[in-house]
Amino acid sequence: MNILMLGWELPPHNSGGLGVACYQMAKQLAIDGVTIDFVVPYRADHGIDFMTIHHAIDMAPEALATHGAYDSACYSCDDQASCDHDVPTSLREQQQHYIKRIEQIVAATQPDVIHAHDWLTFEAGIRAKELTGKPLVAHVHATEFDRSGEHHGNPLVHEIEYNGLLMADRIIAVSQITKDIIVKEYNIPADKIEVVHNSVDVADYQSLEDENTYRYLTAMKQRGYTVVVSVGRLTVQKGYRYLLEAAKRAIDKEPKLLFMLAGSGELRDELLLRSAELGIAENVLFTGFVRGKAWRDVYTIGDIFIMPSVSEPFGLVALEAAGHHNAVLLSKQSGAAEVLHNVLKFDFWDTETQASQIVDIAHYNSLKTTLTDMITYEFNRLSWQKAADQFQKIYSQLSTTEVLMAKALA
């Protein structure tokens, strides 16, 4: 089975969970014997040997429009986007280049199924379907409704998503929450959508015994502080405004609490200001965008990992936190809460419950120990195998249908 996967990023050139999920699911599929051609918009040395990687545009990963896959809010089409420039600079131009390049790639790869990841590649997916007549799988990792938090989002992006979902032969949603959004907001029939939860590759995690990047936090923990960490872009979607209100309430009850938010984003200044207004600026730390050791050490230093998202299609970071011995707190509005059981859950707007949970963990070691022991057990049983099996089933159903249709028409 040849699969043409259309993606926007792969580690280490990823800005979020999308790249990680694509990499790990492709790896599992490759192990299971699927041949994968994976398209990314940039040229780089990936150090990947289990699949063939195609570069849609001859540019360095750094030339990708800022925050790549997630920067939908500023996306526009009216800048006379075209393929005339050698190196496209705007997101729209980069997309156009990507689509144009697909023609050559499908000719060379002859896929059985086209598997497109999120709106950025949906148009390219439709084009590939037109060119080859092969079935298209639209994989939804996030919709524009999620990215825009409690707002409505960019209508241009909605349109691209809508077209992709309509043209797709099958849709994969990363959670039931996402499936519900696709049905409700895009009027897609539910039976066209399959939920396949993300997972993690546990073998990728080895705990390192070296000194933690955050020496201040290490020192404060020795003084009896409890460290609450979160990893995510500082955007409306991630619910950090609510987290700060909850933090204030929690610190009033238990002053020995520190919150560290790892990530960058347009809300950073607002969140800084708000933490000062609430009088908790000393307890709230911002790391900016981190990767590598500084990123891993965020999980390691945390006693509690919290994901307060307003709308989180999945939230791979929650699974990563589960592998680092954190007590995990998730908003009920996150897909990861459908997969993880030994976690505390709250509604994102319910700052009282959020704060109460944090204080209880800080005060009762028995609660923290039970949560972390049990989630470690859960984590060690995670793998992409189940997801890969579901993908393979979808692929074979689609190609069988296609063969039958061809026979019927002949």
Added chain:
Amino acid sequence: MSHTTHHHAAAAKQTPRAVVLYLHVHQPYRVRPYTIFEAGHDHNYFNQADPAGGANNETILKKVAKKSYMPMNAVLLELLHKHPEFHVALSITGTVIEQMEQWAPEALDSFRELVATGRVEIVAETYYHSLAFFYSRFEFAKQVRMHEDKIKQVFGVKPQVFRNTEFSYNNDLAYWADSMGYKGILTEGWDPILGWRSPNFVYRPSHTNNIRLLMKNYRMSDDIAFRFSNHNWREWPLTADKYVQWINDLPAEQTNVNLFMDYETFGEHQWAETGIFDFLKAFPAAFLQRTGNTFMTPSQAIDAFAPVDTVDVPYTITWADTERDLTAWLGNPMQQQAMHLLYELETDVLATDDLGLIEDWRRMQISDHPYYMCTKWFRDGDVHAYFSPYDSPYDAFMYYINSLRDLKLRIAEHSKKHTTSVSDQQGGTH
């Protein structure tokens, strides 16, 4: 099982055989979702406002009364009227009696009617269905007395046979019950304890003088309590005739088949639609067909049959789970800490003499609280394996512990007030 001819031949000289049916009636006071922000403000831990909230005690009690207590007691009363041989034993916790008094007096009346026949024995236990035996013997003895008083007040009888919460049992408990003058005690007929021996006899607990031990035949009890409606069970559907045949096929020397189970098996765990009430209605008639077969209360069985052996239980067993131990209540650090925090309040809370405060502390001892914190089956996400009004064992712990914070605060304020008034008086004498 095709030894019918053999048994019919022996029917003439049948030795007596009794079914000892014992049912346990209990409802806890569930703690409502209670955050740390309520601690110090709201002292009501057991009164969830939302009737559909899942932890609403009134809603649940009324539902159970309607689905189980009322129809089941009607069946039992009918059987008592129809068969003079029919006997049954019940243990009814103080907390469920209180709740029936408040929310379903007609259900309590129907229990009274059963006991008034004189053929329904009430079994003693702790008022609060607590684990006090393992934390405070003083408190444990107090709760047993409270239960005895309540039973006397409501039913006008004095229990002769004891059972501890969840059939938790060890030599120590038997020694205590013996010294208190109980004639019998009930527990699980667990194979590692019995070895090659059968539970279908009366036993003597080791290190005791007069008391007798009745042990649950868990296979035959669970056929009704757990497997009755399981369509994948090869014996499904279970008919009264088939079940009676199993009992009649037991070796002739076995005297008493102890069918011990939760009362709520009838109508709540096994819904009426499964045919459980019809099964029960048909069972006595089918069983009593054979000469020598009868029903007995635990007391009657102890009087009728001499003990065949001594049973030694040096460690604690219960009737729960495949482990038959206390790990469903005290297996993880949350459960252990919660119980330690609770029982370390004993001296201080009793010193307040505040009856409302002491009652709340005792209601926090109901063993269902730590049971809801059990994580044994939760790690695989098998959230439905356990009855719980909460989303997770962690929520159960947090609501509980936050209520305890408030309780502790109330105790502290009480003793502060007390100290102040004492020092005021002292100030006055100067």
